[in-house]
Amino acid sequence: xxxxxxxxxxxxxxxxxxxxxxxxxxxxxxxxxxxxxxxxxxxxxxxxxxxxxxxxxxxxxxxxxxxxxxxxxxxxxxxxxxxxxxxxxxxxxxxxxxxxxxxxxxxxxxxx
Amino acid sequence: xxxxxxxxxxxxxxxxxxxxxxxxxxxxxxxxxxxxxxxxxxxxxxxxxxxxxxxxxxxxxxxxxxxxxxxxxxxxxxxxxxxxxxxxxxxxxxxxxxxxxxxxxxxxxxxx
Amino acid sequence: xxxxxxxxxxxxxxxxxxxxxxxxxxxxxxxxxxxxxxxxxxxxxxxxxxxxxxxxxxxxxxxxxxxxxxxxxxxxxxxxxxxxxxxxxxxxxxxxxxxxxxxxxxxxxxxxxxxxxxxxxxxxxxxxxxxxxxxxxxxxxxxxxxxxxxxxxxx
Amino acid sequence: xxxxxxxxxxxxxxxxxxxxxxxxxxxxxxxxxxxxxxxxxxxxxxxxxxxxxxxxxxxxxxxxxxxxxxxxxxxxxxxxxxxxxxxxxxxxxxxxxxxxxxxxxxxxxxxxxxxxxxxxxxxxxxxxxxxxxxxxxxxxxxxxxxxxxxxxxxx
Ligand SMILES: Nc1ncnc2c1ncn2[C@@H]1O[C@H](COP(=O)(O)OP(=O)(O)O)[C@@H](O)[C@H]1O
Ligand SMILES: Nc1ncnc2c1ncn2[C@@H]1O[C@H](COP(=O)(O)OP(=O)(O)O)[C@@H](O)[C@H]1O
Numbered sequence: 001x002x003x004x005x006x007x008x009x010x011x012x013x014x015x016x017x018x019x020x021x022x023x024x025x026x027x028x029x030x031x032x033x034x035x036x037x038x039x040x041x042x043x044x045x046x047x048x049x050x051x052x053x054x055x056x057x058x059x060x061x062x063x064x065x066x067x068x069x070x071x072x073x074x075x076x077x078x079x080x081x082x083x084x085x086x087x088x089x090x091x092x093x094x095x096x097x098x099x100x101x102x103x104x105x106x107x108x109x110x111x112x
Numbered sequence: 113x114x115x116x117x118x119x120x121x122x123x124x125x126x127x128x129x130x131x132x133x134x135x136x137x138x139x140x141x142x143x144x145x146x147x148x149x150x151x152x153x154x155x156x157x158x159x160x161x162x163x164x165x166x167x168x169x170x171x172x173x174x175x176x177x178x179x180x181x182x183x184x185x186x187x188x189x190x191x192x193x194x195x196x197x198x199x200x201x202x203x204x205x206x207x208x209x210x211x212x213x214x215x216x217x218x219x220x221x222x223x224x
Numbered sequence: 225x226x227x228x229x230x231x232x233x234x235x236x237x238x239x240x241x242x243x244x245x246x247x248x249x250x251x252x253x254x255x256x257x258x259x260x261x262x263x264x265x266x267x268x269x270x271x272x273x274x275x276x277x278x279x280x281x282x283x284x285x286x287x288x289x290x291x292x293x294x295x296x297x298x299x300x301x302x303x304x305x306x307x308x309x310x311x312x313x314x315x316x317x318x319x320x321x322x323x324x325x326x327x328x329x330x331x332x333x334x335x336x337x338x339x340x341x342x343x344x345x346x347x348x349x350x351x352x353x354x355x356x357x358x359x360x361x362x363x364x365x366x367x368x369x370x371x372x373x374x375x376x377x378x379x
Numbered sequence: 380x381x382x383x384x385x386x387x388x389x390x391x392x393x394x395x396x397x398x399x400x401x402x403x404x405x406x407x408x409x410x411x412x413x414x415x416x417x418x419x420x421x422x423x424x425x426x427x428x429x430x431x432x433x434x435x436x437x438x439x440x441x442x443x444x445x446x447x448x449x450x451x452x453x454x455x456x457x458x459x460x461x462x463x464x465x466x467x468x469x470x471x472x473x474x475x476x477x478x479x480x481x482x483x484x485x486x487x488x489x490x491x492x493x494x495x496x497x498x499x500x501x502x503x504x505x506x507x508x509x510x511x512x513x514x515x516x517x518x519x520x521x522x523x524x525x526x527x528x529x530x531x532x533x534x
Binding site: 231 | 389394411
């Protein structure tokens with residue numbers, strides 16, 4: 001997994017590439033979210049366009065980020081979830097907590 | 113491998129799907145070419161757009177078709193060769209005998 | 225997509241980095257036995273969960289331990305066995321639905337996902353002490369059926 | 380794409396239908412060790428040639444015989460071994476370039492393709508009588524290097 005960071009106004013987009021599966025990925029993602037929170041960023045879009053799959057530990061990584069942001073009054077939303085990942089979010093009912101968008105503009109505007 | 117057959121004027125396009133690798137594929141392809149020859153068709157375009165890969169035995173399958181058509185005064189040309197298959201045609205110098213096109217119109221018109 | 229049965233066995237090091245290889249392998253194997261796109265994703269996701277557990281909970285990332293995958297296909301049925309070199313465990317506590325209280329937990333979804341995505345999941349203990357997870361999926365999608373009506377098919 | 384070495388072993392039935400699985404496997408394994416797209420295709424094509432020979436010439440499609448693939452990666456080097464249960468053969472007559480007289484021949488390109496697409500190809504006889512083909516590729520493409528300059532990387 002690699003994370004690339006972009007800003008659109010006060011919204012931060014994290015472009016994830018590869019698979020998300022705990023271990024090193026977990027630390028990396030949590031550090032990224034923590035440093036965003038520390039620098040006052042609270043609106044985060046996680047772009048999953050280039051994520052082939054996520055395993056259950058990877059879901060935990062996303063949840064940890066979601067909860068950390070939530071606690072500091074922020075939000076984590078998902079962008080471009082593939083059918084495969086959507087299946088996983090549905091079956092685990094995580095689709096009820098993760099807002100998810102197909103278009104980037106839509107995702108960014110949803111914070112206003 | 114599956115073969116689907118289309119006609120554009122007096123040119124026959126064979127849309128191949130899957131891998132080409134000898135064995136059953138070989139018989140199928142040869143029978144197809146033979147029946148075209150028997151029914152007076154001599155201009156054949158083999159569309160490789162949906163062929164993921166070919167092995168060396170699969171190259172033999174194409175050569176057999178090429179030679180059979182050549183012998184009866186016909187021609188076999190290739191359409192939409194992928195980079196992977198092109199690498200194989202180059203290294204085996206088969207690119208010097210197989211005419212190959214990226215556009216279908218171009219391939220069909222090349223017979224005139 | 226003929227009816228010949230076939231079994232493939234794979235031995236992997238206990239490293240998460242090879243889960244991508246597991247995915248590619250299970251995907252192409254399942255496609256060979258005519259499963260549809262969703263079914264293929266589900267078999268692969270379930271296998272990745274079982275393999276993750278084998279690497280992490282059983283083999284504890286040990287260099288000296290391996291994970292064995294056995295893929296078996298016949299007709300439109302695909303079965304996967306995942307064997308580890310761990311100490312085994314009792315899977316019964318995990319044979320349950322996830323409640324709303326579980327929603328934001330960071331772990332504990334693997335076995336639930338396997339059960340959700342497969343037709344059959346069973347666990348057994350190997351004589352060596354490790355676990356074998358057995359996954360089974362029957363293809364319902366008659367993949368490519370209409371597709372081949374006017375096409376002739378080789379291998 | 381870390382530097383940890385890793386070996387995967389796969390046992391396959393002697394059926395050509397599983398060459399697609401071999402392709403998927405070798406592709407994803409080679410990608411894991413940072414080979415570029417062309418290099419990945421070449422390793423996979425060479426492996427398919429060796430595996431085709433093992434299935435056809437050595438094991439003669441026998442239900443009782445298997446093909447063993449061993450994939451080994453370290454740094455940017457990928458090695459593949461293909462072992463069969465045949466009677467072995469002398470590869471020396473096939474250590475040659477293809478001439479124009481070979482151009483329209485239907486067979487006899489497999490070993491030439493392996494040699495063309497790999498950095499190193501060697502053959503040895505197993506004590507069981509069968510052959511082992513050893514293929515080696517050093518990744519030259521520094522895949523994704525510029526790509527990761529401003530991205531941080533996990534697994
Ligand atoms: N192969 C295994 N060997 C030993 N223990 C296992 C194995 N698979 C699962 N477990 C145990 O079952 C628990 C539940 O597994 P799972 O539902 O996959 O969730 P998670 O892996 O996130 O904990 C694990 O935490 C572990 O204690
Ligand atoms: N694993 C093997 N076991 C026995 N004989 C083999 C093996 N691999 C190759 N051969 C022999 O070497 C010949 C050349 O192989 P190759 O260059 O791959 O072309 P082809 O397979 O089209 O004949 C084969 O025809 C076969 O006689």
